[in-house]
Amino acid sequence: MQKNTITKNPKNNIDFLKSSSNWKSLYYFNQNIDTSFFEKNKFLKDLKKVEDLMFSMVCDDSWMGHCSKYHLQSGGKRFRAILALLAAKIFGLNKQSSINVAVCCEFIHNASLIHDDLQDRDLLRRGQPTIWSRFGDHSAINLGDYFISASFEAITKCQVDPEYKCFAVEELSNIIKQTVRGQSNEILGRSDFHSKMFDYESTSRAKTGSLLSLPVKLVMLLKGSRECSKNFLIPLYETGLAYQIQDDISDFIGIKDRGLPGRDLKEGKMNVLIMHYIENATPGEKFLLQQFLKKRFDSISEEEILHWIIQIKNKGGLENSIKHLKNIAAKAIKLSEVNPKLNMIVKFVINRTLNRISEKIKP
Template identity: 30%
Template sequence: MDLKEQIGKKADIVNEALKKSLSLKGLKIHDAMRHLIFGGGKRLRPVIAMVSCEAVGGKKEDCIPFAVAVELIHNFTLLHDDIMDKDDFRRGMKTTHVVFGEPRAIIAGDALFARAYEEILKLKIKPEKLKILLEDFSEMIREIAEGQDMDIDFEERTDVLEEEYLKMVEKKTARIIKTSAMGGAVIGNGSKEQVENLSEYGRLIGVGFQIWDDVLGLVGDPKRTGKPVGNDVRRGKKTLIVVHGLNHAGDEDKKTLLNTLGKENAANEEIETIIEILRKTNSIDYAKNMALSLVEKAKENLEVLPDSDSKQILSMLAEYCVGRDK
């Protein structure tokens, strides 16, 4: 089975639904809402929602509004992240706030947030299931904000623990993937065990996904990732790699790490020195191995599902999260 083809088919369905959802016209905010979302993206979260729905015996068509909702929220967070991080480019194009200005980009993000709830209310499911989804969706958005707050706080700290980093990633990155898988299972009328296992599957691959992203940000090919090497170092981000490195580097290397972290104008040579230190402490391999381990645990949660193409796709998606190069 070709995973790229399977993702592509479902991504096409999501894209058509997104076009309808964001067909609003007449104001500049409407163009701002569309700018990032139609500039690319893997559509990983809505695909996971739809495949999870099918994996428990549901129909992907029933899940489309929910799949659109999670993609809208994902882009809402990216739009606001770009403002906070002062990023000028994403997906190889100028970010929304660069094109439309910060005030309009902020309200465009808010409008995507609202539109997501409008999409969820289109679901044709029992009221008790809708209540479950809405409660989880609201909790997810709060936790994403909490994770972002933790990430901001970590930039100013040199004593971040591995457990704190993992908790931050669970909230900021993994929570929406957890919700995607869980929501799909609820809409597909999965059993309590299937819903719980798919929720855990989403959480685990979400954390693994972010750790792998941290690896790519340090040693990935900028032509593939679309991000400059060492961007996280220049911003002072406390990734798992950096947290591990700070805890295992010698005094001189630790001093070099601390002096370079958060240095926005750090030269490429300085970034190369940091990468060498993090290789010496085995921090890059440590992060890679943790991501791979999380994915293996995630796949174990799929054992409650009946054998099907959808189950196989979920397993392949988990592996993709830690095998991609962008």
């Protein structure tokens, strides 16, 4: 297969990413991030407690309990739970509370996935039918709400000063609102060629960055820390932007679990690759892409998607997005150096974010 060819088989698209001259630079940048402080084996028992508590809270004999079990049994990396446990260890939060923070963050994350799948009409999640495609739209809406309510319950069970719990509940509410605003802006901005890179980055920080900052914010608030300001946590919002760029690239070449490459194109999403394409395209090329993105979801053929994947790559969309990802990752780490504890957390998040690509594609 030629390197500049995208096929419908995601495994064959590995060469497509390797053809980027910036990929090796990003790969070795990630290899040099020091995360020796993190030993996953030391968190396995606590992760099991997180898993058990999640199931006990929502998996009863009701219809919502049935849907909960179906979704939670599909797996997932439990990255937010690990991040919460790591932050709790670094900042010194007690074990019982750290378990509940991890549960809270996983419920919020999974609620966002369920609602995202419904809005994007994604058929698969973690290799199995999504909640809406298996049980209907109404069950997806209800289950997402069910998980959100469970997240608040988890925080109320933390064994800390009641005043600290009030601060944490307030912040949880704020983060949910930020995430919803970010998701709303993303949907409203689909096929909007007036959007700029600034708009894309702002939306990504609000939607993805807020959820990635949540475990650290909750741990610090429950510990009684007053450092938990937005300025202090700016590096974590940058990790959210890096995560979103990585996610866009993974979707573009088809190494996510959505079945085929370019699902964002089919949904009309103004992702980072499209933003970079627009910066270099002629007025005529922009017009043609805009007309494509405005088409009805169910009227777009795979051949059209593959055509635009190649066009975007040939205009430097992939190259520039990989470079963009490295720059944001480096920026997040640099900004966090003012606080050694925060620096460890940011390095961990960036490393795990870049691993989502590099574990599947090595130079």
